[in-house]
Amino acid sequence: MKSSSSSILSKRHLKSDQKNIAHQQLVSVVAPSIELFNKIHEACSVLEGFGIPYETTIVAAHRSPNKAIRYAGNLEDRGIEVVIACGTGSAHLPEMIASLTNLPVIGIPLAHDSFRLGGTDSLLSIIQMPQGVSVATVGIDSAYNAALLACQILSLKHQFLREKLQSHKQKMAEKVDSDESYLRVS
DSSP states (O other), X not given: OOOHHHHHHHHXXXXXXXXXXTTSOOEEEEESSHHHHHHXXXXXXXXXXXXXXXXXXXXXXXXXXXXXXXXXXXXXXXXXXXXXXXXXXXXXXXXXXXXXOSSOEEEEEOOOTTOTTTXXXXXXXXXXXXXXOOOEEOOTTOHHHHHHHHHHHHHTTOHHHHHHHHHHHHHHHHHHHHHHHHHHHO
């Protein structure tokens, strides 16, 4: 059983941890175009909901490779700890970034009207990384889950996120119970 003084210290540590990151962006959310960024904006909403500072950037692996190399080359210097990147078709952006940094990269494969495979092509491209260059990959158009995974990765270092994730899971469980209660009343 924890004493009240250790509980108070723990709460102070959590607040201190959260204050320490308030002025430092921890996640970089990157897309190859504003059109595709608009498809993953939900990731930003999730990060905001968890109180995680983030940056947004437009970089294209094929159309601006030098910019992509510069972008990936200084992520750690800027204090970024996780990258969320998306792509369609061959989806090279998350893959290129992962090859240029040691930070965790989360790839979001996207469906696009100009491709007939409904995002399966980008999913297969991102998950088929060569040995030694990994990209964590979420489902097609799953910006929400990409941001949640970023929160989980960051929670290994930032204690306040562990509590927020626990609260998030509790709310999901309560929603299930609420839905079940609704069925019984109906």
